[in-house]
Amino acid sequence: MLDYLSKLNEQQYKAATCVDGPLLILAGAGSGKTGTMTHRIAYMIKEKNINPYNILAVTFTNKAAGEMRGRVEDLCGRYPGMWISTFHSSCLRILRKEADKLGYDKNFVVYDTVDQKAVAKAIIKELELDEKIFAPAYILSVISDNKENQISASDFLIKAGSFGPNKTLASCYTMYEEKLKSNNALDFDDLILKTVELFEKFPDVLSAYQNMFKYIMVDEYQDTNMLQYKLIKLLAGSTKNICVVGDDDQCIYEWRGANIQNILSFEVDFPGAKIIKLEQNYRSTGNIINAAHSVIENNKGRKDKKLWTASDDGEKIEYYRADDDKEEARYIAAKINKLKREDPTLSFKDFAILYRTNVQSRRFEECFGSLGLPYQVLSGLRFYDRKEIKDMLCYMRLILNPKDDISLIRVLNEPKRGIGDKSQQNIQTVARLNGWNLLEALGSDVVLDGLSSRARDEAINLVNTIKSLSVEQNNMSVSDLYDTLLFKTGYMKALEDMHTVEADGRVDNILEFKSVIAEKEKECSEADETLTLESFMEGLALVSDIDNHDPDADSVSLMTLHSAKGLEFKVVFMPGMEMGLFPSYRSMDKGDNLEEERRLCYVGMTRAKERLFLSSAELRMLYGKTDFTSESPFLSEIDKKYLTGHAVYDKKKKNISSDRFNPVSKYNGNDSYVSPIAAAYNAKTRASSIVQKATLAGVEVLPGDKVEHEKFGVGTVIKSEDNVLTVVFDGCGTKNLAKDLAPLKKV
């Protein structure tokens, strides 16, 4: 066996050396997937003498691509410009070369989610739509769905018919496409879509790329959507040297278009495909693996496979039911300190708290903050989506492309220039009437004369700043340009004058962004190049984030289950194991969605290497209301052999053995759960599920009855305004009444 391949196990070795023809690698959690893929690339280059530039390896995230590139470099050296990149950046690279064939200017801009939203809002205004019904996010999701399924605006218009909401949506879609086209912009979906169109319309272009990419690899295949699948199928062409790696059990992105069918039916689409399963897990203890398996095996639509591990059983998984969400946070904090005391080799960075929703982080931040426990939160907001960064990016885009109306609108009154809604509309009207872009309109006398004297001065200054920097951009460094922009637009001064904590934070971010630019310039000068604004922005177009998770910082990591995919920690906590929270109440109507939640649970559990702690809170405050909760059905799916824990009601008795463990939620066998809490959530929309009857220890209670809770004392049952049975406790506020709730007794 070749030296560098000797670390691979038998299955991994098979996968790494099977190079020709279609191959599906089913790689379970922690099975050494990335290692196998990188070794496969190294094998192709070193042993098969395949030209590195004939290999295309696509991933979903920049982080994954970067990691893969780094590991390939370690194995077989650096090949600059090798095609190891995300779907979107591969397509961007192709389109930069070929966009003119599709009638686009090659220097098109890429609109991100924020830009798209701005376009959608403009459309809503123009069509005078009711934003309640046609919310920007809704319109955009319809457009995105269509694009992912390669349905054009005109196709959709035909499909939509001549009336009803679909007709309106079709007009939105059409206008959206017109606006992007006239701004010379593509959105993220377009990057894939236009590349597919390019290949379909120009067979010669396709065959050139087919010749180039003789070997194709796709990571996280379970997350591909229909269009991405089509793209790689086109590229794989007749050679069919395509290797896809994925795990159907880790498909947690169906809600944004991932099609799990792509992995389930790979063999059908590529007849003769080899399938290799990587089932040995190198990450977790036996108990963790087995417990995770006992949950995931409840899913129906999945490939049959079972992870195993050569490591010991390890400790059992622990479950704790806390009194409330605050106590849950205290419990976890105390547990972290205790574990660290008992095992001095553990440091804070070995701990992660994985929750279902971002709002859950608050309790932990409060608690950890007061205890002085170091933590880092991976928030949902990306660096580049922050307002101040986005504003600066828009200024820079305007310098590159003064025609970019969406960017101009964004920064027109930022900082405040006295050019508000009314003036903005005037500018747009003038632009439309004269066929000008907005910057031209803004600088015209017609517009300027209609402004107040302050606004007039500001407008002239803005137009001049953009125009002169646009001319000068190649005579100055990007850093200098950035500074000039901050100064001349008055952006920095406006922030500094605010003297608020928030504004200071924004200033910090703006300086942080400057160091990003400086870093890029340094990289460039080392390679004896000068960084141009154009190349800087180009590199940024698809960068999702300055990776804000620092695995080396010695702090506890707090993040959602979704963002934990691909990571691992010695000790993992999964709080909020409650019906309605996890699984999310929005997933509980349809069996399919519930399966995705279950996969999410599986992903979370398999992040743990040594210890796994699950917890729930009996009372949780959500949306300013405190509710009783039921335990998550996933808890009862875990085989009790691997689990130890207490139900809160028995806490006084202490040391409850695991066979006494009995979560209160019930599975109705129909792959949906009937829960009083869920019913309460749904009460406004679904009359049939309103909780109008509650039974406590076999005794029915009705409004007006007195009930007693072991901790909250006596309360009265009432029917709340949303028609849900509720108990009012003296001094304890109002709580929704959950059916069969053990600590409540009728008195």
Added chain:
DNA sequence: GACATATCTAAAGCC
């Protein structure tokens, strides 16, 4: 037009 106050609503987030 800018700022203050009232009202509404609530998942996950890759490129």
Added chain:
DNA sequence: TAGATATGTC
């Protein structure tokens, strides 16, 4: 509860 947006006031 808290953030985002709609409405009201100077």
